[in-house]
Amino acid sequence: MHTRDLLGVGEVARRSGFAPSALRYYDSLGLITSTRTAGSQRRYERGVLRRLAFIRAARNVGLTLEEISAALATLPQGRTPTKADWAKLSRGWRERINEQIEALESLRDKLDSCIGCGCLSMRTCAFSNPDDELGDRGPGARYLPGRLRAADAG
Amino acid sequence: MHTRDLLGVGEVARRSGFAPSALRYYDSLGLITSTRTAGSQRRYERGVLRRLAFIRAARNVGLTLEEISAALATLPQGRTPTKADWAKLSRGWRERINEQIEALESLRDKLDSCIGCGCLSMRTCAFSNPDDELGDRGPGARYLPGRLRAADAG
DNA sequence: CTTGACCTTCAAGCGTACTTTAAGTCTCAG
DNA sequence: CTGAGACTTAAAGTACGCTTGAAGGTCAAG
Numbered sequence: 197m198h199t200r201d202l203l204g205v206g207e208v209a210r211r212s213g214f215a216p217s218a219l220r221y222y223d224s225l226g227l228i229t230s231t232r233t234a235g236s237q238r239r240y241e242r243g244v245l246r247r248l249a250f251i252r253a254a255r256n257v258g259l260t261l262e263e264i265s266a267a268l269a270t271l272p273q274g275r276t277p278t279k280a281d282w283a284k285l286s287r288g289w290r291e292r293i294n295e296q297i298e299a300l301e302s303l304r305d306k307l308d309s310c311i312g313c314g315c316l317s318m319r320t321c322a323f324s325n326p327d328d329e330l331g332d333r334g335p336g337a338r339y340l341p342g343r344l345r346a347a348d349a350g
Numbered sequence: 351m352h353t354r355d356l357l358g359v360g361e362v363a364r365r366s367g368f369a370p371s372a373l374r375y376y377d378s379l380g381l382i383t384s385t386r387t388a389g390s391q392r393r394y395e396r397g398v399l400r401r402l403a404f405i406r407a408a409r410n411v412g413l414t415l416e417e418i419s420a421a422l423a424t425l426p427q428g429r430t431p432t433k434a435d436w437a438k439l440s441r442g443w444r445e446r447i448n449e450q451i452e453a454l455e456s457l458r459d460k461l462d463s464c465i466g467c468g469c470l471s472m473r474t475c476a477f478s479n480p481d482d483e484l485g486d487r488g489p490g491a492r493y494l495p496g497r498l499r500a501a502d503a504g
Numbered sequence: 505c506t507t508g509a510c511c512t513t514c515a516a517g518c519g520t521a522c523t524t525t526a527a528g529t530c531t532c533a534g
Numbered sequence: 535c536t537g538a539g540a541c542t543t544a545a546a547g548t549a550c551g552c553t554t555g556a557a558g559g560t561c562a563a564g
Binding site for chain 1: 444455457
């Protein structure tokens with residue numbers, strides 16, 4: 197067998213869907229941990245796959261790697277996390293997603309009224325009003341309004 | 351009066367809510383246009399404010415500057431855009447926002463079933479399944495799943 | 505004409521999340 | 535033991551959307 201209980205980066209990549217480079221990056225951030233062979237190649241336990249599944253799901257919800265890292269840090273150390281541990285971690289996501297949905301609905305409704313009146317003028321149109329907290333999140337791409345990126349790790 | 355019919359960068363910044371540096375950046379991209387004084391300082395017509403309102407609203411909806419640029423390019427050249435022109439431009443956003451909302455709802459529902467079963471395992475859990483088109487969008491931050499970032503300028 | 509506020513350009517930096525490249529090393533089926 | 539293939543590191547690159555800094559020029563009220 198070449199299917200041991202320790203997996204190399206390539207195999208974890210295949211099974212998790214993450215690129216090897218992404219796995220090394222996560223490794224460097226401490227999001228996942230590995231043992232090393234005598235020749236310093238990474239070897240992962242199977243549990244890493246569940247961890248990676250969590251990471252991907254969290255990314256889908258919109259969490260940053262830093263937020264994910266913080267969430268993972270709350271897992272019980274010593275024993276292998278149970279299903280309940282993982283479920284607890286992701287329970288908060290539901291509300292987060294709901295907030296994102298609400299924000300988008302509000303945006304859509306504003307758009308409806310703005311198209312209705314044809315306004316789109318500065319600081320009077322709710323839809324484009326810059327005081328609706330924007331641009332106060334530092335540099336970097338902001339694909340969605342601030343409140344769609346509120347920090348709240350499960 | 352120092353409130354002419356041509357506005358300097360600082361004034362446009364104050365009125366639009368964009369930082370002067372952002373305005374110069376947009377200028378460099380051709381998103382907004384300016385005339386120049388003899389001393390090569392930028393002077394904007396009042397119409398730029400509506401244009402900037404559009405830009406901000408489009409950013410709120412999730413459009414990239416490139417998409418916004420393409421949308422603005424479809425405005426009638428020669429005459430000043432009417433309210434109807436602007437409304438036409440933003441009409442497509444509604445569907446875009448609805449798609450975003452649907453994607454999030456689907457994500458939330460998957461999460462519900464995943465928490466119910468406690469699964470979160472690789473390639474079997476719909477919520478974290480990497481084959482749900484992820485990681486195929488090149489480098490850069492991806493705060494939300496691919497389908498939440500589909501290109502479709504109003 | 506002075507002066508202070510405001511403006512100019514260009515280059516580099518930032519933050520997130522990785523990927524790519526280069527040059528070299530390790531592993532293990534046969 | 536060999537060789538193909540998988541792996542290693544560090545540094546730089548990519549993408550987006552700006553901000554910051556340095557060094558200097560302009561504008562307009564008084």
